[in-house]
Amino acid sequence: MENQKLGRQTFQPGSPPVIIGHGSAAGNKERTGPLSGCFDHTSADDAFGCKTYEQAESAMQGLALDAALKRAGLHTCDLDFLLAGDLLNQCIGSGYAARAADVPFFGLYGACSTMGESLALAALLLSGGYGAYAAAVTSSHFCSAERQYRTPLEYGSQRTPTAQWTATAAGAVIVTNEPRPGPRVMRVTVGRVKDKGITDANNMGAAMAPAAYETLKAHFEDTGLSPADYDLIATGDLGKLGHEIVTDLFDRDGVKLPNYTDCGLILFDRDAQDVHAGASGCGCSASVLCGHLLPGLLAGRWKKILFCPTGALHSPTATMQGESIPGVCHALALEA
C-alpha cells in the first residue's frame, strides 16, 4: 500500500513504521508519583548532577535516548536522524543533547506538542523511504521552565488554581521502517494552530484545549473512525480544566469520548502532590508515552491508542505584550 493523505490533514503510511525502543528519564516529583517505577532513569536530585537546570534537562534527553537505543539494540551511530525539541529558549536542551549524539539533527519547536511532532515527522520521513532508524526526543524541566516562562523559583510565587506543574522528564522513541515487532504508527493527524483568545499564561489547559478538539475532530473526519475505535485517547498535557473543556466541546457535538484521558492527569497525583490542574511540559506527554503508554501497548493492556500531545505556542514576551496564546495538537494512532 502507498503512503497517502486522508481528508484534510491526516497522513497514513503504506507500511506503518514500528517503534522498537522507548526510554525515559524523570525527576524526583515524577519518581514519587503514580508512575513511580515506570521510568528508566530517575534522580532524587533534579539537577541530575549538573551545574545548571538547563544542563540537567539536556542530560535527561541523553539518558532517555540511551535507554531507548538500548531497548532497540542500536547505537547513536545507527541513527539516520534525530528529531528533538524542548521548551527552553532556542531549544538549547535539545541542541546540546544533539551535539553529544552527533547524528543528523532536525530541531523542532512545538511547545508541549513536541513529542507528537517529533514522532510524527520520524514516522513520515522513514515511511517516505528516507533512512532506516530515527529517534524522537523531547524534554522539559520544572526549574528551567518556571524561571523562563513565569518567575524564578526563589520568588516563591503563589500558583493559581489553573496552573499546571511542568514535568521534569524526558522521553525518547526509536522508530524504524523495517518489519520488526512493536507498536506501529498507523496514522498521523498534523494539527493546525488554534487560538480562542486566552491570555493567561497560568491557564495552559484552556489555551490548548481548542487545538486538541480541532485535531481530534479532524482525525475522526479524515479517517472515518470514531472515538470508540480506540482503547485509549490521551491528549498531551491539558490537565483537569483542559480535559473538561475537550470533553464538553465533544459533548456539544453529541460525541462521547469513552476512553479519554490526559497525560497531565496521569503523571502526578493532583491532590497528594499539590500540582493544581495537573502536569504539563514537553516532558509530560513524552514520559507518559515512554513510561506508561508504550509499555501498556507492549503488555497488551491496550491495542489502539490515539496519542495527542498539545502545545501552547506562546512566550513570556508575547504574554507581556498582551498577545493571546495559540495552541497546537498532533494526533498519532499507535497500534500494538
Place this chain on the structure above:
Amino acid sequence: MENQKLGRQTFQPGSPPVIIGHGSAAGNKERTGPLSGCFDHTSADDAFGCKTYEQAESAMQGLALDAALKRAGLHTCDLDFLLAGDLLNQCIGSGYAARAADVPFFGLYGACSTMGESLALAALLLSGGYGAYAAAVTSSHFCSAERQYRTPLEYGSQRTPTAQWTATAAGAVIVTNEPRPGPRVMRVTVGRVKDKGITDANNMGAAMAPAAYETLKAHFEDTGLSPADYDLIATGDLGKLGHEIVTDLFDRDGVKLPNYTDCGLILFDRDAQDVHAGASGCGCSASVLCGHLLPGLLAGRWKKILFCPTGALHSPTATMQGESIPGVCHALALEA
C-alpha cells in the same frame, strides 16, 4: 527511481520536488542594500505598521508566504502543511503566522539554518508521498533579535568587529511533488551539531563555520560530487570571518571552493552599511534565497546551487552560563 540515502547523511528524492513559488519581505536596511528591488515586500518602517517588532516579524512571514503562494497560483487552503521557524523565544513569529494561515503546522527551531531545515523537510515529506504542496517559511528581525540575544537597542551598545547584523527579513518557498517547471530540490544533506568551543555570542561566524565545513564535506563524500559541480555554493550567514574559516578549512584539505559565497556577504554592503562582519539571522539566508538565488536559477544565471544555511544553537541563558555555542548546517542541492 526511489528515494534513497546516500552515504552517511544525505537524502536523495527519486522524483525531486519542485519549487513553484518564492516570496520575500524585508526591512529598510535590506531595502536600501545591494539587493534593493529584489524583494516582494519592503517597508521603510521596520515595524511594518505593527505595535511590536515581534508582530512585525510575524507580519513579514505572512507577506512572504502570500507572495510565494501568489507566484505558485495557490491559496493557503491548498497547502498540505507549513513548516516554519524563527529566532524568537518559543518561535512566536512563526506560531502567530501559522495561526493566521490555518494549515497543518510543523514548528521548527534550527536557528539561522531554519530556511534549510524547513525546505529540506518539505522536500522529503512531499517526495515521501505525503501531500502535494508545502510551504517553508523563515524570518528574523534585527530589533526583536537584538533585544533578545544581546542588549535592548536603546542601550546603544558598541558592536564588536566580528558582530553581524541580524536581517529584518522573511522568506517563503512553496514546494510540490507534481511534475511542474521550476528549480528542483535534488539532494539534502542533514547536518550534525558541531561545537568547537566558541563562547562569544558576538562571533556567530566562527561558531557556525565548523558545522558548515562538516556538512559540506559530508555532502561531497556522500554524493561523490566536488565543489566544481556547483555553479554556486552559498552558506547561510557566516559573514566575513566564517566564510574565511570555511575557505581555510577546505584549503587545509587541499580542496578549493571556486564558487563559494555566503548569504551574509550578499545582503548588505559591509562597508557602506556599517554591518561589520555581514548579515545574519534566519531571514538572511531566507531572503537571499527568495530574493536572489531562486530568481537567479529561474533566469538561468546559475544552473546548480548548493544552498547551506547555518545556525548557532545557543541562547542568552546558555551564554551567561558560559556554555559554548554549537552550530548546525543543512545543505540543499538546487537545480534549475
